[in-house]
Amino acid sequence: MARTFAIKRQPGFATIAMICIALLYIPIFTLVVYAFNEGNSVAIWKGFSLRWFHAAWNNDKVVDASIRSVRIASVAALIATVAATMAALATTRTKPYRGLTFKYAFINQPLMIPEIVTAVALLIVFARVKVATGYSGLGYLIAAHTAFCIPFAYLPIRARLESMDLTLETAAADLYAKPWKVFTRVTLPLLWPGIIAGLMLAFVISLDDVVITEFVKSGGQDTLPTYMLGQLRRVVTPEMNAISTVFLAISILIVTVFFFISRRRT
């Protein structure tokens, strides 16, 4: 029998794809490997050691910045998810009404403006507010993070809602369930995976932010990414690799869980 003609094949495409995937992972892989380097260099291998993980763990600035990062991300992601869930409920499963497009545009606005522009805008405004009120706590960072987390939390929640039809809610209402009861007993349990996915996405986005945080933070309010950005100006030791490796591991873990939650169908 003649060999079948592979209609989907294009010469060289598979090779380029392999090169691409390899190139995507080589830098990350190198970064992780040198986190375990015994020596002081990020390029010359001196043997296996965990000393840089110890160094990072005992570095007060790193620990401080990490705790601050997690704190801001938790609060911002939580508020953003609640706001996004409410907004998603209000903008799905309805016939188009006046102001719906306006709402979409408003909710997605943080995605449409370059981060650096939002960053300087917040710098200008918060600088004035700081002087006027004398308050310089984490509130500014939390407010800024919440705003840009909303569209990310909104996406999976809205997607989930759109895949749910109204029949179950209608059935519950037919059985004399009050609106609140319909919401807590029917809508919310069905929507839950979307909400969790949105919360995780918002958390990762907040944890990763560099630009807006760099411009909004007051003195001594470094998050882990802004601390790292500051350190990159100096001579870099494998301590940076160690921090990055832990950070990477956490991000990959969250993204993997997110991937499986959002893939599960109703």
Add this chain to the structure above:
Amino acid sequence: MASAAEIAEKAERDDIRNRWLLTTPAIAIIFLAGIGPLLVVVLYSFLTPGPYGDVKWEFSTGAWVGVFLQRDIFEGTLGIADAHLSIFLRSVWLSFATTILTLIFGFPTAYFIATRSEKTQALWLFLITIPFWTNLLIRTFAVQEVIRNEGLLNSFLVWSGIVSAPVQILYTDWAIALGMIYVYLPLMVLPLYASMEKLDFRLVEAGYDLYATRFKVLTRIVIPLVKPGVIAGSILVFIPSLGAYVTPRVLGGGKQMMLGNLIELQFGAGRNWPLGAALALTLTVIVTVALLFYVRYVAAPERRNG
């Protein structure tokens, strides 16, 4: 007594009111920490710079003039602001190069993934998504380690005999371009994949039946059919490239600036907040035009065609 129609109408009014109430928190937060401050930037771009940063409350169009023109210190005549113009051109040029190169690499990759079996597609897609969701700064830092003089790339070049001594890549335009290609490649592959996944391969088969070569099938059938994905990917890469701040800062070492760094400079050592505001708005306008193009030619037709 109210008629059925009136009751229905009231229910609909209540529904819409509730929907506005539910959206209020999200809108309020985004207004306070997004749109509101952006309006203040517009205001600031028409004020006079203060001596130590910040602004003086005097109207001036100086900042907008300063975006492209500069006053000659000795003659007092207006000329083109060479420094700004060269940074503008570099930003556009680097973003353009990044877009083209991610397209050249991303297109075959997306095609390869889209032509796998359904199960393996998910795995390949996952491999592309992982770097996409890992911290941008960490990825940039990883690139920095690879391209530094004693890094992997230079070690390889020297070892293989292509060059006799390490080449300075870090802190050049090349480094910025390499870094941006690296960090934005997934943004190209994902929309390309999305439109290739829907590709009807019966059309490809028909092409072969009519004696088309592989190259002809690619250029006459595949590429025209996935054009929306090509445009989407290009815009999704071009927009963040143009506003890039972290990558040029880390890989350009502060000497090779892009627009984002120029804006920052005005708020730091430059002490010209109105100029910074005007530059930021210029960037916003360019990005908005690109986005409107995207909505008009990619998002809207796609929705119409289901």
